[in-house]
Amino acid sequence: MKIYLAGPDVFLPDAIEVGRRKVGLCTRHGLTGLYPLDNAIDTAARVASLAIFRGNEAMMNSADAIIANLTPFRGPGADAGTAYELGYMAARGKLCLGYSNDPASYAERVRRFSAVTSRDGRLADAQGLAVEDFGLGDNLMMIHALDLHGCLLVTPRQVPLDVWHDFAAFETCVRMAAERLAALHARAPG
Protein backbone atom coordinates (compact mmCIF):
# COMPACT_ATOMS: atom_id res chain seq x y z
CA MET A 1 0.00 0.00 0.00
CA LYS A 2 1.35 3.42 -1.01
CA ILE A 3 0.48 6.35 1.25
CA TYR A 4 0.78 10.02 0.35
CA LEU A 5 2.15 11.90 3.39
CA ALA A 6 0.48 15.33 3.21
CA GLY A 7 1.19 18.15 5.63
CA PRO A 8 2.98 21.40 6.29
CA ASP A 9 5.99 19.27 7.30
CA VAL A 10 7.49 20.20 3.92
CA PHE A 11 7.93 23.74 5.29
CA LEU A 12 10.06 22.68 8.30
CA PRO A 13 13.75 23.59 8.31
CA ASP A 14 14.50 19.85 8.57
CA ALA A 15 11.75 18.89 6.13
CA ILE A 16 13.81 16.24 4.37
CA GLU A 17 14.77 14.55 7.64
CA VAL A 18 11.12 14.63 8.82
CA GLY A 19 10.11 13.04 5.52
CA ARG A 20 12.71 10.29 5.99
CA ARG A 21 11.39 9.68 9.49
CA LYS A 22 7.78 9.39 8.30
CA VAL A 23 8.69 7.17 5.36
CA GLY A 24 10.71 5.01 7.78
CA LEU A 25 7.70 4.57 10.06
CA CYS A 26 5.62 3.48 7.06
CA THR A 27 8.29 0.97 6.03
CA ARG A 28 8.35 -0.46 9.53
CA HIS A 29 4.63 -1.20 9.17
CA GLY A 30 5.04 -2.74 5.72
CA LEU A 31 3.79 0.31 3.81
CA THR A 32 5.35 2.65 1.25
CA GLY A 33 5.32 6.31 2.26
CA LEU A 34 5.34 8.94 -0.51
CA TYR A 35 6.59 12.29 0.75
CA PRO A 36 5.78 15.47 -1.24
CA LEU A 37 8.46 17.05 -3.35
CA ASP A 38 8.25 20.66 -2.21
CA ASN A 39 11.85 20.70 -1.06
CA ALA A 40 13.45 18.61 -3.76
CA ILE A 41 13.19 21.28 -6.45
CA ASP A 42 15.08 24.48 -6.00
CA THR A 43 15.04 26.46 -9.25
CA ALA A 44 13.25 29.56 -10.55
CA ALA A 45 9.83 30.37 -9.14
CA ARG A 46 6.98 29.69 -11.59
CA VAL A 47 8.56 26.67 -13.23
CA ALA A 48 9.53 25.21 -9.88
CA SER A 49 6.09 25.61 -8.35
CA LEU A 50 4.44 24.00 -11.37
CA ALA A 51 6.92 21.13 -11.24
CA ILE A 52 6.11 20.62 -7.55
CA PHE A 53 2.38 20.68 -8.30
CA ARG A 54 2.70 18.13 -11.08
CA GLY A 55 4.96 15.94 -8.98
CA ASN A 56 2.60 16.00 -6.01
CA GLU A 57 -0.43 15.31 -8.20
CA ALA A 58 1.31 12.35 -9.83
CA MET A 59 2.31 11.07 -6.39
CA MET A 60 -1.29 11.34 -5.15
CA ASN A 61 -2.57 9.54 -8.23
CA SER A 62 -0.16 6.67 -7.61
CA ALA A 63 -1.00 6.40 -3.89
CA ASP A 64 -3.69 4.21 -2.32
CA ALA A 65 -4.12 6.36 0.76
CA ILE A 66 -3.31 9.70 2.34
CA ILE A 67 -2.17 10.58 5.85
CA ALA A 68 -2.85 14.30 6.25
CA ASN A 69 -1.09 16.26 8.98
CA LEU A 70 -3.87 18.66 10.03
CA THR A 71 -1.92 20.19 12.95
CA PRO A 72 -2.83 23.91 13.00
CA PHE A 73 -0.60 25.93 10.68
CA ARG A 74 -0.29 29.76 10.76
CA GLY A 75 -3.69 30.16 12.37
CA PRO A 76 -6.38 28.17 14.13
CA GLY A 77 -6.79 25.55 11.43
CA ALA A 78 -5.03 23.18 9.06
CA ASP A 79 -2.74 24.15 6.19
CA ALA A 80 -4.88 24.88 3.12
CA GLY A 81 -2.50 23.01 0.81
CA THR A 82 -2.93 19.88 2.91
CA ALA A 83 -6.71 20.40 2.96
CA TYR A 84 -6.66 20.61 -0.86
CA GLU A 85 -4.79 17.30 -1.01
CA LEU A 86 -7.20 15.61 1.40
CA GLY A 87 -10.13 16.72 -0.78
CA TYR A 88 -8.35 15.48 -3.87
CA MET A 89 -7.76 12.04 -2.37
CA ALA A 90 -11.30 11.77 -0.97
CA ALA A 91 -12.71 12.51 -4.42
CA ARG A 92 -10.52 9.79 -5.92
CA GLY A 93 -11.92 7.28 -3.44
CA LYS A 94 -8.58 6.75 -1.71
CA LEU A 95 -8.31 5.78 1.97
CA CYS A 96 -8.19 9.02 3.99
CA LEU A 97 -6.35 9.21 7.30
CA GLY A 98 -5.37 12.29 9.26
CA TYR A 99 -4.03 13.52 12.54
CA SER A 100 -3.56 16.75 14.42
CA ASN A 101 -1.07 17.23 17.23
CA ASP A 102 -3.45 19.72 18.84
CA PRO A 103 -6.44 17.94 20.41
CA ALA A 104 -8.45 21.15 21.02
CA SER A 105 -11.65 21.71 19.10
CA TYR A 106 -11.61 24.23 16.26
CA ALA A 107 -13.76 26.68 18.26
CA GLU A 108 -11.36 26.51 21.22
CA ARG A 109 -8.44 27.30 18.94
CA VAL A 110 -10.16 30.26 17.29
CA ARG A 111 -10.45 31.77 20.79
CA ARG A 112 -6.65 31.84 20.99
CA PHE A 113 -6.47 34.07 17.91
CA SER A 114 -9.56 36.25 18.18
CA ALA A 115 -12.13 37.55 20.61
CA VAL A 116 -15.08 35.20 20.18
CA THR A 117 -18.59 36.32 21.06
CA SER A 118 -21.77 34.32 21.36
CA ARG A 119 -25.03 35.64 19.96
CA ASP A 120 -28.25 33.60 19.85
CA GLY A 121 -26.13 30.56 20.73
CA ARG A 122 -23.85 31.03 17.71
CA LEU A 123 -20.17 31.88 18.03
CA ALA A 124 -18.63 34.66 15.97
CA ASP A 125 -15.04 35.96 15.69
CA ALA A 126 -13.90 39.59 15.92
CA GLN A 127 -14.80 40.11 12.23
CA GLY A 128 -18.31 38.81 12.87
CA LEU A 129 -17.70 35.60 10.93
CA ALA A 130 -19.34 32.51 12.41
CA VAL A 131 -17.09 30.02 14.18
CA GLU A 132 -17.90 26.37 13.48
CA ASP A 133 -18.92 24.98 16.85
CA PHE A 134 -19.61 21.29 16.31
CA GLY A 135 -16.92 20.17 18.75
CA LEU A 136 -14.86 18.93 15.79
CA GLY A 137 -11.09 19.27 15.45
CA ASP A 138 -11.32 21.40 12.30
CA ASN A 139 -13.62 22.32 9.42
CA LEU A 140 -16.36 19.72 9.04
CA MET A 141 -15.54 18.96 5.40
CA MET A 142 -12.13 17.58 6.39
CA ILE A 143 -13.19 15.89 9.61
CA HIS A 144 -16.14 14.04 8.07
CA ALA A 145 -14.10 13.14 4.99
CA LEU A 146 -11.89 11.21 7.41
CA ASP A 147 -14.92 9.66 9.17
CA LEU A 148 -16.52 8.53 5.94
CA HIS A 149 -13.57 7.85 3.64
CA GLY A 150 -11.14 6.45 6.20
CA CYS A 151 -10.72 6.70 9.96
CA LEU A 152 -11.54 9.30 12.64
CA LEU A 153 -9.04 12.14 13.13
CA VAL A 154 -6.21 10.98 15.39
CA THR A 155 -5.14 13.37 18.17
CA PRO A 156 -2.91 13.01 21.23
CA ARG A 157 -4.35 13.48 24.74
CA GLN A 158 -2.36 16.66 25.10
CA VAL A 159 -0.27 18.82 22.84
CA PRO A 160 3.23 17.26 22.62
CA LEU A 161 6.27 19.41 23.42
CA ASP A 162 7.22 19.64 19.76
CA VAL A 163 4.12 19.43 17.54
CA TRP A 164 6.21 19.16 14.37
CA HIS A 165 8.49 16.36 15.54
CA ASP A 166 6.21 14.12 17.59
CA PHE A 167 5.23 11.17 15.42
CA ALA A 168 2.98 9.21 17.80
CA ALA A 169 -0.31 10.30 16.18
CA PHE A 170 1.22 9.88 12.75
CA GLU A 171 2.31 6.33 13.63
CA THR A 172 -1.22 5.53 14.82
CA CYS A 173 -2.42 6.47 11.33
CA VAL A 174 0.25 4.27 9.75
CA ARG A 175 -0.83 1.39 11.98
CA MET A 176 -4.48 1.86 11.00
CA ALA A 177 -3.53 1.85 7.32
CA ALA A 178 -1.51 -1.33 7.80
CA GLU A 179 -4.46 -2.97 9.57
CA ARG A 180 -6.74 -1.95 6.73
CA LEU A 181 -4.31 -3.48 4.25
CA ALA A 182 -4.11 -6.71 6.28
CA ALA A 183 -7.93 -6.89 6.38
CA LEU A 184 -8.09 -6.47 2.61
CA HIS A 185 -5.57 -9.27 2.12
CA ALA A 186 -7.47 -11.53 4.52
CA ARG A 187 -10.61 -11.00 2.47
CA ALA A 188 -8.92 -11.63 -0.86
CA PRO A 189 -6.07 -14.11 -0.23
CA GLY A 190 -3.55 -14.40 -3.06
Place this chain on the structure above:
Amino acid sequence: MKIYLAGPDVFLPDAIEVGRRKVGLCTRHGLTGLYPLDNAIDTAARVASLAIFRGNEAMMNSADAIIANLTPFRGPGADAGTAYELGYMAARGKLCLGYSNDPASYAERVRRFSAVTSRDGRLADAQGLAVEDFGLGDNLMMIHALDLHGCLLVTPRQVPLDVWHDFAAFETCVRMAAERLAALHARAPG
Protein backbone atom coordinates in the same frame (compact mmCIF):
# COMPACT_ATOMS: atom_id res chain seq x y z
CA MET B 1 -23.90 24.58 -16.20
CA LYS B 2 -24.11 24.09 -12.42
CA ILE B 3 -21.43 25.79 -10.32
CA TYR B 4 -20.62 24.99 -6.71
CA LEU B 5 -19.97 28.28 -4.86
CA ALA B 6 -17.32 27.40 -2.28
CA GLY B 7 -15.99 29.86 0.27
CA PRO B 8 -16.03 31.07 3.84
CA ASP B 9 -19.04 33.20 2.81
CA VAL B 10 -21.18 30.65 4.65
CA PHE B 11 -19.73 32.01 7.90
CA LEU B 12 -20.86 35.61 7.32
CA PRO B 13 -23.67 37.02 9.48
CA ASP B 14 -25.62 37.61 6.26
CA ALA B 15 -24.52 34.32 4.70
CA ILE B 16 -27.91 33.54 3.19
CA GLU B 17 -28.18 36.95 1.56
CA VAL B 18 -24.63 36.65 0.18
CA GLY B 19 -25.57 33.26 -1.22
CA ARG B 20 -28.64 34.74 -2.90
CA ARG B 21 -26.50 37.48 -4.37
CA LYS B 22 -23.97 35.02 -5.80
CA VAL B 23 -26.64 32.69 -7.15
CA GLY B 24 -28.32 35.73 -8.74
CA LEU B 25 -25.10 36.71 -10.50
CA CYS B 26 -24.82 33.18 -11.87
CA THR B 27 -28.41 33.29 -13.11
CA ARG B 28 -27.74 36.59 -14.84
CA HIS B 29 -24.99 34.86 -16.83
CA GLY B 30 -27.18 31.85 -17.66
CA LEU B 31 -25.64 29.54 -15.04
CA THR B 32 -26.99 27.70 -12.00
CA GLY B 33 -25.21 28.55 -8.75
CA LEU B 34 -25.21 25.95 -5.96
CA TYR B 35 -24.55 27.52 -2.56
CA PRO B 36 -23.37 25.30 0.33
CA LEU B 37 -25.83 24.35 3.01
CA ASP B 38 -23.87 25.24 6.14
CA ASN B 39 -26.51 27.67 7.33
CA ALA B 40 -29.63 25.83 6.30
CA ILE B 41 -29.36 23.19 9.00
CA ASP B 42 -29.59 24.24 12.60
CA THR B 43 -29.98 21.18 14.83
CA ALA B 44 -27.75 19.26 17.24
CA ALA B 45 -24.02 19.24 16.59
CA ARG B 46 -22.72 15.92 15.24
CA VAL B 47 -25.81 15.05 13.22
CA ALA B 48 -25.99 18.56 11.77
CA SER B 49 -22.35 18.65 10.74
CA LEU B 50 -22.65 15.26 9.05
CA ALA B 51 -25.79 16.39 7.25
CA ILE B 52 -23.98 19.49 6.02
CA PHE B 53 -21.04 17.38 4.84
CA ARG B 54 -23.28 14.97 2.94
CA GLY B 55 -25.29 17.83 1.46
CA ASN B 56 -22.19 19.68 0.30
CA GLU B 57 -20.64 16.52 -1.14
CA ALA B 58 -23.84 15.72 -3.07
CA MET B 59 -23.94 19.31 -4.34
CA MET B 60 -20.33 19.09 -5.52
CA ASN B 61 -21.02 15.79 -7.25
CA SER B 62 -23.94 17.35 -9.12
CA ALA B 63 -22.00 20.47 -10.14
CA ASP B 64 -19.98 20.94 -13.34
CA ALA B 65 -17.68 23.58 -11.91
CA ILE B 66 -16.53 25.29 -8.72
CA ILE B 67 -15.91 28.95 -7.95
CA ALA B 68 -13.77 28.99 -4.81
CA ASN B 69 -13.55 32.14 -2.70
CA LEU B 70 -9.88 32.00 -1.63
CA THR B 71 -9.92 35.40 0.11
CA PRO B 72 -7.72 35.02 3.23
CA PHE B 73 -9.68 33.70 6.19
CA ARG B 74 -8.47 33.82 9.83
CA GLY B 75 -4.84 34.00 8.79
CA PRO B 76 -2.66 34.65 5.76
CA GLY B 77 -4.29 32.04 3.52
CA ALA B 78 -7.54 30.56 2.27
CA ASP B 79 -10.16 28.76 4.35
CA ALA B 80 -9.13 25.09 4.66
CA GLY B 81 -12.72 23.90 4.05
CA THR B 82 -12.78 25.74 0.74
CA ALA B 83 -9.35 24.33 -0.14
CA TYR B 84 -10.67 20.84 0.57
CA GLU B 85 -13.58 21.46 -1.81
CA LEU B 86 -11.31 22.80 -4.54
CA GLY B 87 -9.17 19.66 -4.28
CA TYR B 88 -12.28 17.51 -4.40
CA MET B 89 -13.55 19.18 -7.56
CA ALA B 90 -10.12 19.14 -9.26
CA ALA B 91 -9.89 15.40 -8.65
CA ARG B 92 -13.32 14.90 -10.19
CA GLY B 93 -12.20 16.71 -13.34
CA LYS B 94 -14.63 19.60 -12.84
CA LEU B 95 -13.91 23.11 -14.11
CA CYS B 96 -12.05 24.96 -11.33
CA LEU B 97 -12.36 28.73 -10.91
CA GLY B 98 -11.31 30.83 -7.97
CA TYR B 99 -10.81 34.36 -6.75
CA SER B 100 -9.29 36.21 -3.83
CA ASN B 101 -10.24 39.75 -2.85
CA ASP B 102 -6.69 40.27 -1.60
CA PRO B 103 -4.26 40.64 -4.53
CA ALA B 104 -1.11 40.36 -2.37
CA SER B 105 1.15 37.36 -2.75
CA TYR B 106 1.06 34.70 -0.03
CA ALA B 107 4.53 35.67 1.20
CA GLU B 108 3.49 39.33 1.53
CA ARG B 109 0.49 38.32 3.61
CA VAL B 110 2.49 36.07 5.92
CA ARG B 111 4.58 39.16 6.77
CA ARG B 112 1.43 40.81 8.18
CA PHE B 113 1.02 37.98 10.69
CA SER B 114 4.58 37.00 11.56
CA ALA B 115 8.14 38.25 11.51
CA VAL B 116 9.60 36.76 8.34
CA THR B 117 13.33 36.23 7.99
CA SER B 118 15.38 35.34 4.97
CA ARG B 119 18.17 32.78 5.21
CA ASP B 120 20.11 31.54 2.17
CA GLY B 121 17.47 33.18 0.00
CA ARG B 122 14.62 31.25 1.67
CA LEU B 123 11.91 32.92 3.73
CA ALA B 124 10.89 31.53 7.11
CA ASP B 125 8.24 32.62 9.63
CA ALA B 126 8.73 33.19 13.37
CA GLN B 127 8.39 29.43 14.02
CA GLY B 128 11.12 28.71 11.45
CA LEU B 129 8.67 27.22 8.96
CA ALA B 130 9.43 28.02 5.32
CA VAL B 131 7.19 30.56 3.60
CA GLU B 132 6.24 29.67 0.02
CA ASP B 133 7.78 32.42 -2.06
CA PHE B 134 6.76 31.74 -5.64
CA GLY B 135 4.92 35.05 -6.03
CA LEU B 136 1.64 33.12 -6.05
CA GLY B 137 -1.57 34.24 -4.33
CA ASP B 138 -1.69 31.19 -2.05
CA ASN B 139 -0.41 27.64 -1.65
CA LEU B 140 0.79 26.30 -5.00
CA MET B 141 -1.50 23.26 -4.94
CA MET B 142 -4.58 25.50 -5.12
CA ILE B 143 -3.16 28.10 -7.48
CA HIS B 144 -1.91 25.60 -10.05
CA ALA B 145 -5.10 23.55 -9.76
CA LEU B 146 -6.84 26.67 -11.06
CA ASP B 147 -4.22 27.17 -13.81
CA LEU B 148 -4.44 23.59 -15.01
CA HIS B 149 -8.05 22.60 -14.28
CA GLY B 150 -9.74 25.93 -15.05
CA CYS B 151 -8.63 29.57 -15.13
CA LEU B 152 -5.97 31.67 -13.38
CA LEU B 153 -6.84 33.02 -9.91
CA VAL B 154 -8.90 36.22 -10.26
CA THR B 155 -7.89 39.15 -8.00
CA PRO B 156 -8.82 42.84 -7.93
CA ARG B 157 -6.12 45.50 -8.45
CA GLN B 158 -6.50 46.54 -4.86
CA VAL B 159 -8.29 45.20 -1.81
CA PRO B 160 -11.95 46.35 -1.97
CA LEU B 161 -13.42 48.21 1.01
CA ASP B 162 -15.47 45.19 2.03
CA VAL B 163 -13.71 41.97 1.00
CA TRP B 164 -16.71 39.84 1.90
CA HIS B 165 -19.31 41.84 -0.02
CA ASP B 166 -17.49 42.90 -3.16
CA PHE B 167 -18.55 40.58 -5.96
CA ALA B 168 -16.53 41.96 -8.87
CA ALA B 169 -13.90 39.22 -8.85
CA PHE B 170 -16.60 36.63 -8.25
CA GLU B 171 -18.55 37.91 -11.26
CA THR B 172 -15.42 37.71 -13.41
CA CYS B 173 -15.29 34.00 -12.52
CA VAL B 174 -18.97 33.60 -13.40
CA ARG B 175 -18.35 35.31 -16.75
CA MET B 176 -15.41 33.00 -17.49
CA ALA B 177 -17.55 29.96 -16.69
CA ALA B 178 -20.31 31.25 -18.98
CA GLU B 179 -17.77 31.79 -21.77
CA ARG B 180 -16.46 28.28 -21.28
CA LEU B 181 -20.00 26.95 -21.51
CA ALA B 182 -20.68 28.97 -24.67
CA ALA B 183 -17.47 27.60 -26.23
CA LEU B 184 -18.54 24.05 -25.41
CA HIS B 185 -21.94 24.64 -27.04
CA ALA B 186 -20.29 26.19 -30.11
CA ARG B 187 -18.14 23.07 -30.48
CA ALA B 188 -21.07 20.67 -30.09
CA PRO B 189 -24.16 22.46 -31.45
CA GLY B 190 -27.48 20.88 -30.51
